[in-house]
Amino acid sequence: MRSPSSTVADHDPSAHFHGTEHATPLPRLSTQGFTMTFSDSIFAERESEVRSYSRGWPAVFATASGSWLTDRDGHKYLDFFAGAGALNYGHNHPVLKEALLEYMAGDGITHGLDMSTIAKGEFLQTFQDTILMPRNLDYKVMFPGPTGTNTVEAALKLARKVTGREAIINFTNAFHGMTLGALSVTGNAFKRAGAGVPLVHTTPMPYDDYFDGEMQDFGWFERVLEDSGSGFNKPAGVIVETVQGEGGVNVARAEWLRGLADLCKRHDILLIVDDVQMGCGRTGPFFSFEIAGITPDIVTLSKSIGGYGLPMALTLFRRDLDIWEPAEHNGTFRGNNPSFVTAKAAVDHFWSDDAFEKETIAKGNRIHEVFTELSNKHEGVSTRGRGMAQGLVFEAPGQAGKVCQLAFDNHLLTETAGPSDQVVKLLPPLTITHDELEQGLDILATATAQVS
Template identity: 75%
Template sequence: MTILEHKPSTAGETDIFAHLESEVRSYSRTWPTVFEKASGSWLRSESGKDYLDFFAGAGALNYGHNNPILKSALVDYIMSDGITHGLDMNTVAKRELLETFEEYVLAPRGLDYKVQFPGPTGTNSVEAALKLARKVTGRESIINFTNAFHGMTLGALSVTGNSMKRAGAGVPLVHATPMPFDNYFNGVTEDFQWFSRVLDDAGSGLNRPAAVIVETVQGEGGVNIARPEWLRALADLCKERDILLIVDDVQMGCGRTGPFFSFEVAGITPDIVTLSKSIGGYGLPLALTLFKRELDVWGPGEHNGTFRGNNPAFVTATAALKHYWADDKLQRETLRKGERIRQTFMNLSDMFDGVSTRGRGLVQGLVFETHENAQKVCALAFEEGLLAETSGPSDEVVKLLPPLTISDDELEFGLNILAEATAKVQA
């Protein structure tokens, strides 16, 4: 469980952060230490303490920290003077990524998507998707869902549900209408009853939307899971009414729920898909916007960005796809490990009142009716050497996003810490 050599900590190791860095920082407050090295599923602090990572860069490190296969490819590329910054120029690294993505991801799933490099982050991918949907349809309105999270730039923020994040915009967030996510009414009301009614009612006041944007699993929203039948009904509704369907797979794609795309379980084919976080493989910034071939109506340079051509990320993305997606081994392991977490969380739910669980693959949530208990559990876990975050509108969910490559022993080690922390908090 030890990783790399370290140097001793010095007094006042966090002082410069409090002195100079903006008050907007958040994770550094939750985990008040200075990290120095990382390997696989572990981080090491400057003081020499090891932390098991059940956070994985908010889902950007599906293949772990400093994955040796990806690191080797990256180092070789850099040492050979490969292109680092290329805008959207043709490069060998980009060609190899596109060829690999088609061979290992698109073709096996029968997907005929065009690939756009919109910029380095998930919110860039969402912005491109929203702009394209409006351009294709000539409409302005977007339908989003309760408790959704799609990014922090204005367009993506307009389709995000969290009130605190929306308030930070400082301007009205318009041209988006929220609808209830699956099971928002706890099964009392059919979720699509209102949606379909207002779409078809000429007196509803709802402008016909350009698109619907949805996460199949709402990670930031509290690990809310959309049932496959709900997703199929949503896809049918969009198709029947000539509305584009955008699936935001920024956090749940690249195998997080088992299959490469989180929507595969429902058997649907979205019109547009957003990818980022782990698509870069090594934690390097990279985002893709995928869309059906007939939707490619962009003019040259109509949507661009200085850092959309991150060639080192192309290299690590290619290596990750070739190594982890040539067969279904990673998918099967992800589902197996996810089931192990679910069993532990089910046991805790049986042991303690006011505790429940939900999840899919290696995104799993432990839900606390007493909302502040989730934060207490994460705080105790951190003291014992485990990183886990909370999510949900009231931070009521302990959300687990361990690397997909985590070992069984590491998984058990972390689950034991969480179980003990939960027992202390719920006692």
């Protein structure tokens, strides 16, 4: 392994921590083409205490390209975070940027609600022809609003509207969003507590391997469904992530997902797959559920569906489920036309054949290989993941956070996941080069050795 200091240019740990003692505006400085007129203290003084990533990464970022971010002092950071999965195609990909700039320069429509526009029509046609039809998916496409939690809310509402039932089944350690409906099917106690009101009409079930193989999959779930004396209300739907990102990179086996799909079909329960973070190629195929050979009734997409990091979300569902009344679910920013432009460009550029999928799987295998080596070398360390969503799991409390801090000190951006932040979660851009991937893995290997 190379030493961390040799992997990233301009390594200067002292430059990471910018003081907050200056209350007066800074001089007008030009960095990377930007003029800065704000004080160092503006973030701490004016931004809410709810901010989080900026606390772990105390740098002021200025530009980004590919797999790299550059701070205002010119220091480069390798990005193994990719906007929490919103930047599968990297920062400012030239093909997507060209399409966006051309559209904006031509006075293309930016805000269109749900009006018909050329940008929307081009996206829908491309999405149908390149993504849906080759996979034999006859989904209707709904634009519910620009974020992941918007599409989850729409999915839950639709399931309840179609079935006339209230209950939703979710899974342990799930994460589906921060608005009330999405939060009600989220497992994290800290996030749920922020709601301030009871989160009702949902029932958690154990995710795959929750009991380390000691209990039969879905045994209790099916038993209470079939027992008229169980007091269990038949649910409208089941919502599941094929890989739980925020929950700790927990991977559901293909056979487990097939078993869940079969159970839902037998009992007339709608299956919702939340592909907000794991879709758009993160696990290899465009949809993360493809590996299991299942066809969900409803699918939620956001994050990288916009291609460029622009806000966009889709709710996909079976044609016969489309019983919405006009405007029954709407939102001011459901028609973000610049996102349609970059989304179409991304589908055209990356998904016209299976080369991108194969490359993603190969890179994911390389991460898994290195993480397996680290797990064998260091006690109390293990690994899990699928595709380019990979996790390094630490038994000892706080170790994952220390690894992420050491990584940042060596100009690598990573984050923790899991109910106890016990997992170092990797979500690099799918477009990362092999050399960049090795650089980041070297830094993580050194940080793991220091902590373990």
